[in-house]
Amino acid sequence: MEHTMEVPAHRLAKHAVPAFRWGSAIGHVIMLAIIGIFFAVSIYFSWGQWSRWIVWIAVALMLISGIWSIGFRPFYVHKHFRYGFSDEFLQIKSGAFYETHELIPMTKIQAVSTNQGPILRKFGLYSLTIETMGSSHEIPALPKEVAVDVRNQIALYAKIREVDE
């Protein structure tokens, strides 16, 4: 195919989709609660009509973003995310509407870490953060064994340094 880029082989964990859904659902509930508090305060101090407008607009926006980021986005993120690595490079591909390919030399990786928040813990997943001198990259959801394995592999390869750094 002339019109596509080559993509690496590895994918995110299967449970990534529900984990993402829960994550953004909780985020949205928190945002709604904040809007609710604002609404209550505006009634208590009887602020004008403008505060109602803000509440309605905010709720509408939350609804749209909720449908997108709980309903559709997790599926697409999982479907389009790929990563791969060799002893020389880490390669990450993500996104469908805004397709991104990144090629990072192992020698330029400064730190790699596995992280787990409460939601990822529930699904037994880890996210992997890879930091270079210029940027930071994330592999958002991997099963525990894979995450630890990948982290150790990358750490091993990244130990090699280039001359004149």
Add this chain to the structure above:
Amino acid sequence: MNDMQRYHPLSLVFDLADFIKNFAFLLVIVALNIGSDSWFSKLGRIVLVLSVLLTLAGSVLKWFTRKYAVDELAFHLQNGLFEKTERTVYFDKIQNVQRHTSFLHKLFGVTSITFETGTSGMNSNVKFDVLKRSEADRLEALVKEFVAPDSNKIESEIESEAVPAQHSEAPKRIVHFTPTRKDTIKASFTSFSFLLIIVIGASLFSKINRFFDVEERVEGWLASLLTSGWVIAGIIILLIVVAIGIGIIVTFVRYGKYEIASDESRIYIAKGVLDETAFSILKSRVQAVEITQSFMKRILGLAEVKLISAGDLGDDEDEVSTLYPFLPVKRAYSIISELLPGYEVSLTTKKLPKKALWARLIKPYWFWLIVTALLTYFRPEIFRLHYGWLLVSLVFLLLLVVGRILNYFNTNYALTDQFIQLSEGTFGKTTLLTSRHKVIEVSVKRTKIQQWMGLATIGIINRAKPVRHDLLADVPIVEAKRFYEWYANRMKEVQLK
């Protein structure tokens, strides 16, 4: 470390000078109100006396508590009164060296020197605000000695040349460029743009005059002066002469004494007449080269070449890594190859495909949309026309479209064996040239439109301060793939420790 030594005692004087510079405003106010008894001027005096005392106490304490030592490997720095801090900075982390000799430094026969490392955060450099020239030379020599032999080896390995065994010999230093008087005068022309302001201002004034009769409203001597056309003309000519004079003097003071030199392993840039600045960087530590041409410089065929270093390079004003900013373009290109072996500015660059122009034109004009929405809402009367707002919106859109077209024609790139060259600009032009073994990361990104049109945006990241992200939008996907592979092959040149 036992043989820690204090910083130069003149630090105290320089701290005080700094203080005077920062508090000049307060000083003047207090001096003007010296006889006044109001609570405000009393407060001013108290604040001034207190801050003088604090500054003095602070700088004396600083002098007593800060110490440094140097060995053949590293700087050892010590500071702190109650909480002692010791810091060791190894020479191999130093990215560039800057020496600044202000007028005050010259009076006392001292100088200041800064060793920049590539790390981020507060302690990213080792700075000596005041020190003897001999001491500065000694420190610089130590750093050089540590780094240079090693780097010579690396470079010669790359070029696969036989290196003469005796490194101890002083390396040959070649001066590549010093500006002639003609260069300086030509350079000062680029800053003549403010002359235009005077001309425009004068013509505007005469227009306004016709409408509102400013002359009648301005009273007194000014009115009598301005009523005479001859006087106005005289003033304008005088202003122009003064502006040219100032332009030449400023340019001469800033760029008159410039020297670009290099030896086997380092590049040296020295400049300044009153304030002297010297910059040196290891050739192998140059991350990229940036060639900038403003619209004015493009007309005059001049260019500014900047070396990108992973260490700090100072603010715009005291920017130190610029090779002479008014080099004739051809000389600029040749000097790059002279200073940095392997670097060569490609003249046979590739243009973006036609469809890239379309892709750029159909991209949404967000800013225009916002402005137009506001205009539609308020419908201001502009130029006394009922539909003035519509006219403004259309003209604005036209400008944006022309801007994008110009940008398209100014964009080109070249991907050679080891180097990548990206140029972009609307009226001016900026070209970045870097080697793949200095690029620390690459990306290829495609929006939906680009996917449909078979285009892609390529991006490179380079070490600098702050880190540089450079993008080139709308190259054909085939080229993007070639670029990706090109980067994947970087290990051919890279040497591992």
